Amino acid sequence: MTEAKKILITSETREFFILHGADDEPMMVYCPECVGSGKFLGIEAAVEISSINVRAIISGIDSGRVHAFETTDRQLLICEASLLVYVNSEKF
Numbered sequence: 001m002t003e004a005k006k007i008l009i010t011s012e013t014r015e016f017f018i019l020h021g022a023d024d025e026p027m028m029v030y031c032p033e034c035v036g037s038g039k040f041l042g043i044e045a046a047v048e049i050s051s052i053n054v055r056a057i058i059s060g061i062d063s064g065r066v067h068a069f070e071t072t073d074r075q076l077l078i079c080e081a082s083l084l085v086y087v088n089s090e091k092f
């Protein structure tokens with residue numbers, strides 16, 4: 001029973017693990033795409049740091065170049081490292 005539940009959670013979350021988090025701090029999350037832990041930002045912080053708009057960020061997420069996941073309370077968290085690589089490569 002426990003094993004079945006674990007598999008379900010793994011497939012839904014794509015194996016993201018939240019290591020640390022506070023309301024006003026970026027979360028340190030293990031990102032399987034980066035193969036390491038990094039800062040994950042809310043959408044507003046991501047816009048501020050990247051200087052690109054929400055639509056461009058979502059487009060990066062859709063193309064798989066920006067790593068992101070949704071928490072159980074429907075907050076979108078964005079991998080800062082991949083976001084910065086995306087911004088630099090696209091030259092917005």
Ligand SMILES: [Zn+2]
Pocket residue numbers: 031033034038067079081082
């Ligand atoms: Zn990442």
